Amino acid sequence: MARSGLATRLYRGEAGLDVVGRRKLWFGVAGALVLLAILSFLVSGFKLGIEFSGGNSFQVPASVGTLERTETVTEETLASAGGGAELVTAQEVGGPSGNFYEMRTSELDAEEAEAVKTALAEEFGLNADQISANRVSSAWGSQVTSRAILGLFIFVALVTVYLVLRFEWRMAAAAVGSLFLNLVLTAGIYSAIGFEVTPSTVIGFLTILGFALYDVVVVFDKVQENVRGITANNNQTYGDAANLAVNQSLMRSLNTSVVALLPVGGLLFIGAGLLGAGTLKDLGLVLFVGMAVAFLTSILVATPLLVVLKNQEPRIQAHNKRIESRRGAIARGEVTPKGTAKSAEGHDEPIDPEVGALAGAAPKVGARPAGKRPTGARGGRPAGGGGNRPGGKRR
Numbered sequence: 001m002a003r004s005g006l007a008t009r010l011y012r013g014e015a016g017l018d019v020v021g022r023r024k025l026w027f028g029v030a031g032a033l034v035l036l037a038i039l040s041f042l043v044s045g046f047k048l049g050i051e052f053s054g055g056n057s058f059q060v061p062a063s064v065g066t067l068e069r070t071e072t073v074t075e076e077t078l079a080s081a082g083g084g085a086e087l088v089t090a091q092e093v094g095g096p097s098g099n100f101y102e103m104r105t106s107e108l109d110a111e112e113a114e115a116v117k118t119a120l121a122e123e124f125g126l127n128a129d130q131i132s133a134n135r136v137s138s139a140w141g142s143q144v145t146s147r148a149i150l151g152l153f154i155f156v157a158l159v160t161v162y163l164v165l166r167f168e169w170r171m172a173a174a175a176v177g178s179l180f181l182n183l184v185l186t187a188g189i190y191s192a193i194g195f196e197v198t199p200s201t202v203i204g205f206l207t208i209l210g211f212a213l214y215d216v217v218v219v220f221d222k223v224q225e226n227v228r229g230i231t232a233n234n235n236q237t238y239g240d241a242a243n244l245a246v247n248q249s250l251m252r253s254l255n256t257s258v259v260a261l262l263p264v265g266g267l268l269f270i271g272a273g274l275l276g277a278g279t280l281k282d283l284g285l286v287l288f289v290g291m292a293v294a295f296l297t298s299i300l301v302a303t304p305l306l307v308v309l310k311n312q313e314p315r316i317q318a319h320n321k322r323i324e325s326r327r328g329a330i331a332r333g334e335v336t337p338k339g340t341a342k343s344a345e346g347h348d349e350p351i352d353p354e355v356g357a358l359a360g361a362a363p364k365v366g367a368r369p370a371g372k373r374p375t376g377a378r379g380g381r382p383a384g385g386g387g388n389r390p391g392g393k394r395r
Helices: 006-012 023-043 067-081 110-124 138-166 169-193 199-226 238-274 278-310 314-331 353-361
Strands: 055-061 087-093 100-105 132-136 340-342 348-350
Touching (some): 023 278, 055 110, 067 087, 067 100, 067 110, 110 132, 138 169, 169 278, 199 238, 238 278, 238 314
Antiparallel strands (some): 055 100, 055 132, 087 100
16 A cells, blocks of 8 residues: 555644644743844834834936945935934835835935935936935824724734634634734844834735634634544543644645745745835735744644643543543553453454454354244244154044
8 A cells, every 4th residue: 555645644643743742842932932022122123114213215217327326425415414314225126117226314304305316416417306305204104003003903803703703712812822923923033134114014914914813713623623522532632632633734734825925935036136126025025924934823832822721621621631541541551442452461452353343243152053944844843743753643
């Protein structure tokens, strides 16, 4: 017989991936990563775009020079102005009318902004109206932030209600905890590496919540199917059934994540990296990081956390103790598991189903044969006769 594939062995629980049993390890790793993320928040903070911090942007056609020269001219002009303003980011961005260099600075007054625009025009031999200059107030960024936070709370509230109605409150708590862990870890990566936070980043954060929720619901649906009537089962604890559900849905979650990450990776690495579409970088980056983290948290954190919560329920506690007691008795040889028999030496041996069937069909000692009696006779005697006596009447 050909060997079963990994997906089949995972579904049958034969692959032996003990995800739930090693929950202390996953919780420890998640806790360490959360501490690192919080430390990054306190030390590095976030690199906010001008939409949140406020500032000015200047756009110069890329055909007139190099990005390095444009950056140098902008920095020299800001330094000569003496106002303490600085260049925040410099990047090449693709647009409908061609590529251009975008210089983003901290907030400038009208004179400083005009000086930068004039210096760039003189350096590259352009008219002043060929250089686009925009000013962004930090008030707009704060409004976007407040709306995003409000949307986050509304989303979490609706998700919690749905999960309570669809499953139960313990599953809802585990799923929401996994969602917040996903947000913290993704934000920690942004803070540690120094990615710029823009409105596209905020939109991406809200988007990955939906993906993370979908992955958790897929796993929990299989958990609910496996634990139905769990207390009537004498072989599985709640953790065993939940671990089997994780194994059964692991390949599906992996395939879903890979299929989702491929287009996002194309958006990020091809669109933003090779084609220079800088406006796609912020959205693609948060989606790629968030989806990858969501896959890990849904498998390694959400279900083990659910098992911890369910094990606090008295009914599940009693069931788990009964299973553990039975397993201990089997290990000591006090109880024979189903499907085994005692050998002559006293060892447990599996029963062959065919042998068992034949043994059940064999007649017991002293039993009559199962064949039919001859028709018209009783016990093989001639009809109408009584033993060895002739069949005539007694006188």
